[in-house]
Amino acid sequence: MELYEFELSGNCYKVRLMLSLLNLKYESRIVNGPEKEHKSSTFLEMNPFGQVPVLKDNDIVLRDSQAILVYLAKAYGGNDWFSEKPAEAAEIISWLSIAANEVSRGPGALRAHFILGRPINVEEAKAVTTSLLNVLEKQLSEFQWLATNKITIADIAIYPYIALSRQGNVSLSGYKSIREWMSRIQNLPGYIGMSGLTP
Numbered sequence: 488m489e490l491y492e493f494e495l496s497g498n499c500y501k502v503r504l505m506l507s508l509l510n511l512k513y514e515s516r517i518v519n520g521p522e523k524e525h526k527s528s529t530f531l532e533m534n535p536f537g538q539v540p541v542l543k544d545n546d547i548v549l550r551d552s553q554a555i556l557v558y559l560a561k562a563y564g565g566n567d568w569f570s571e572k573p574a575e576a577a578e579i580i581s582w583l584s585i586a587a588n589e590v591s592r593g594p595g596a597l598r599a600h601f602i603l604g605r606p607i608n609v610e611e612a613k614a615v616t617t618s619l620l621n622v623l624e625k626q627l628s629e630f631q632w633l634a635t636n637k638i639t640i641a642d643i644a645i646y647p648y649i650a651l652s653r654q655g656n657v658s659l660s661g662y663k664s665i666r667e668w669m670s671r672i673q674n675l676p677g678y679i680g681m682s683g684l685t686p
């Protein structure tokens with residue numbers, strides 16, 4: 488497998504983490520962001536949206552970190568990480584949607600603003616973040632994992648930008664259950680981190 492990625496992207500880290508938890512070998516292809524390699528015609532053939540991550544598995548080319556998690560779980564995760572039960576599958580997918588929406592518009596946007604200087608509406612991103620963290624805290628004070636009674640790709644989809652939230656000037660000090668959930672993830676066999684993560 489080949490992973491086209493930016494080193495500092497939380498969405499790319501999400502895929503690296505999943506590959507590592509599944510003990511899968513892959514080659515990292517670092518895409519040259521400053522030179523806009525992700526907007527080149529060769530790259531746009533793999534992902535017309537011009538974004539990383541992209542995962543190639545032989546002749547299968549996949550874009551979008553959430554979709555890649557689904558693929559890895561189904562292709563290589565056995566019966567772990569996803570669920571065939573309709574209600575559980577829907578619950579997992581609802582968290583994948585939250586990863587692409589609230590997580591991205593909240594802690595993801597704040598991090599991009601404070602470390603990369605991306606212009607955003609800071610007040611709006613902070614409000615999205617606070618309401619997201621409150622929902623996560625409540626869920627995780629009642630359950631060990633987000634979607635089912637064991638870890639799934641829902642947890643892996645949400646984890647990176649929550650664990651990186653300190654880089655967006657977001658404090659998790661008032662969120663005990665979220666911090667305990669993060670440490671459960673950090674203790675998984677095969678876990679890998681990235682720079683900037685809250686220990």
Ligand SMILES: N[C@@H](CCC(=O)N[C@@H](CS)C(=O)NCC(=O)O)C(=O)O
Binds near residue numbers: 493496499525537540
């Ligand atoms: N929904 C996509 C979002 C991907 C995304 O936003 N990628 C960013 C890096 S984290 C990117 O490639 N940005 C460059 C651009 O949009 O031009 C996913 O989850 O993979």
